[in-house]
Amino acid sequence: MKIFTSAQIHELDKYTIEHEPIDSIDLMERAAKAIARSIAEEWSTATPVVVFAGPGNNGGDALAVARLLAEQGYGVSAFLFNITGHLSADCAANKDRLVSVKKIQQFIEVKQEFDPPHLDAGTLVVDGLFGSGLNKPLAGGFASLVKYINASPASVVSIDVPSGLMAEDNTYNVRANTIHADLTLTLQQPKLSFLFAENQHYIGRLKVLDIRISEEGMAKTDARYHIVDENEVRPLLKKRSDFAHKGSMGNALLVAGSYGMGGAAVLAARACLRAGVGKVTVHSPKCNSLVLQISVPEAVVQLDQEETVFSEPVDAEDYTALGIGPGLGQSETTAIALIAQLRRTQCPIVADADALNILANHRAWLQQLPKGIILTPHPKEFDRINGHCADSYERLSRACDMAERLGAYIIVKGHYSALCKPDGHVAFNPTGNAGMATAGSGDVLTGIITALLARGYKQADACTVGMYLHGLAGDIAARSLGKESLTAGDIINYLPQAFMRLED
Numbered sequence: 001m002k003i004f005t006s007a008q009i010h011e012l013d014k015y016t017i018e019h020e021p022i023d024s025i026d027l028m029e030r031a032a033k034a035i036a037r038s039i040a041e042e043w044s045t046a047t048p049v050v051v052f053a054g055p056g057n058n059g060g061d062a063l064a065v066a067r068l069l070a071e072q073g074y075g076v077s078a079f080l081f082n083i084t085g086h087l088s089a090d091c092a093a094n095k096d097r098l099v100s101v102k103k104i105q106q107f108i109e110v111k112q113e114f115d116p117p118h119l120d121a122g123t124l125v126v127d128g129l130f131g132s133g134l135n136k137p138l139a140g141g142f143a144s145l146v147k148y149i150n151a152s153p154a155s156v157v158s159i160d161v162p163s164g165l166m167a168e169d170n171t172y173n174v175r176a177n178t179i180h181a182d183l184t185l186t187l188q189q190p191k192l193s194f195l196f197a198e199n200q201h202y203i204g205r206l207k208v209l210d211i212r213i214s215e216e217g218m219a220k221t222d223a224r225y226h227i228v229d230e231n232e233v234r235p236l237l238k239k240r241s242d243f244a245h246k247g248s249m250g251n252a253l254l255v256a257g258s259y260g261m262g263g264a265a266v267l268a269a270r271a272c273l274r275a276g277v278g279k280v281t282v283h284s285p286k287c288n289s290l291v292l293q294i295s296v297p298e299a300v301v302q303l304d305q306e307e308t309v310f311s312e313p314v315d316a317e318d319y320t321a322l323g324i325g326p327g328l329g330q331s332e333t334t335a336i337a338l339i340a341q342l343r344r345t346q347c348p349i350v351a352d353a354d355a356l357n358i359l360a361n362h363r364a365w366l367q368q369l370p371k372g373i374i375l376t377p378h379p380k381e382f383d384r385i386n387g388h389c390a391d392s393y394e395r396l397s398r399a400c401d402m403a404e405r406l407g408a409y410i411i412v413k414g415h416y417s418a419l420c421k422p423d424g425h426v427a428f429n430p431t432g433n434a435g436m437a438t439a440g441s442g443d444v445l446t447g448i449i450t451a452l453l454a455r456g457y458k459q460a461d462a463c464t465v466g467m468y469l470h471g472l473a474g475d476i477a478a479r480s481l482g483k484e485s486l487t488a489g490d491i492i493n494y495l496p497q498a499f500m501r502l503e504d
């Protein structure tokens with residue numbers, strides 16, 4: 001699903017009006033009907049409703065919703081904030097329509113003074129102050145109103161966007177002046193800012209309402225951001241030939257583990273095998289010899305000359321992919337071996353964990369990374385490499401810049417992991433759950449992506465399929481085991497079911 005920006009949404013709105021064709025007021029009515037329907041599904045007509053409408057089309061939606069709910073028998077009070085004396089055309093039209101409805105309990109157009117209504121726990125507030133047209137942080141009376149609503153015990157439904165929240169960039173927003181919704185009814189598609197962890201408590205539960213924006217218009221519009229779905233992943237999966245043999249199914253090399261961190265190498269190797277690779281070789285310090293041989297008998301173990309750390313680059317000529325970093329440690333010996341390894345390796349590479357921490361300590365080396373390398377930092381690792389980011393939007397922007405600059409594929413991990421591609425596009429992964437916030441989960445992802453690269457998947461496809469499978473395996477695991485007890489090993493154990501689900 002494409003994620004359009006506010007500017008693109010505005011254009012698509014116009015495109016729909018021109019090409020469906022439909023009058024803009026009727027498109028607004030369509031949106032309002034969908035919103036009123038969703039409200040009626042959850043709140044009975046006995047619920048007192050207070051609607052707050054702003055001067056733009058978000059306010060227009062809110063006034064139309066107020067009318068529709070009043071007609072259905074809800075007790076509705078509506079407040080329209082017209083401070084500047086200018087309403088959008090459709091907002092003004094809906095004001096007129098609302099005023100003509102006898103069933104509305106109270107309608108007040110606020111021009112200056114505002115005496116806020118009492119909002120108790122049984123009240124439903126409909127927040128239609130601002131939507132995708134918000135262009136600066138809320139201040140003054142609007143900020144006070146938002147704080148008043150947030151401080152009340154009333155339930156809050158936001159139309160399209162919680163008022164005060166920007167649809168994309170909230171880096172310089174005033175977060176205290178943003179509505180905390182219990183439910184956000186967003187139109188057509190989630191907004192970019194909804195995908196960021198720090199915004200979840202403004203959005204509450206999210207429901208996306210289809211208002212039939214032109215399919216043709218959306219198909220024609222190039223979106224920088226999109227959310228991956230199963231239909232995108234399925235055709236990317238490579239079929240196994242009946243004549244496959246282990247030599248034709250990819251030959252992966254993992255450089256992982258140090259003293260005390262053998263488990264990371266084990267997890268990456270097991271995940272790599274479960275992700276369908278023909279052969280895996282794990283290069284690790286001597287101390288991990290037994291651990292690896294016993295835990296992953298399917299893997300070839302290649303021992304470093306050192307007892308406790310990775311110290312010498314490996315000849316990677318025969319391998320079809322390299323995964324490097326899990327549990328590697330950050331000693332200087334390892335750092336030098338790492339950069340030598342990255343420089344001399346010809347096959348596709350995924351670098352994670354300590355490989356990234358080492359790069360953060362030697363930022364000049366970033367320029368030496370081979371083109372097409374996949375980096376899989378979690379937010380803290382990314383910040384260590386790139387410098388502190390104020391929020392997820394800034395981090396995403398910087399990750400995009402870095403992907404373009406280095407010609408790299410960067411997966412910023414989290415709920416909705418973001419794959420930033422060298423061409424500037426970003427794919428968000430929808431699978432996965434909070435149970436996967438557990439040690440070793442990243443090592444599993446590295447193993448999976450290494451396997452897919454080794455199998456011959458292109459970098460972008462290996463990342464997309466890898467993120468999706470990793471999250472899906474975690475989701476299936478959580479269904480059987482619950483989120484609390486989920487471990488990284490469980491993700492590996494449920495990978496077969498994730499594959500089977502996609503191959504169905």
Ligand SMILES: NC(=O)C1=CN([C@@H]2O[C@H](COP(=O)(O)OP(=O)(O)OC[C@H]3O[C@@H](n4cnc5c(N)ncnc54)[C@H](O)[C@@H]3O)[C@@H](O)[C@H]2O)[C@@H](O)CC1
Pocket residue numbers: 009010012013027028031054055056057058059060061088129130131132133134135136137138139142159160161187188211213
């Ligand atoms: N394609 C769609 O998704 C559709 C969107 N519609 C609605 O239209 C909304 C967007 O409408 P608009 O573009 O009119 O934008 P908004 O209604 O979000 O707000 C725009 C108005 O607020 C003012 N404004 C912006 N920031 C402000 C601030 N910080 N303080 C005070 N005033 C501020 C602007 O000058 C403008 O007058 C959507 O959120 C949605 O609710 C629907 O009507 C139907 C179709």
Ligand SMILES: [K+]
Pocket residue numbers: 058127128129130131158159160161162163
């Ligand atoms: K709103």
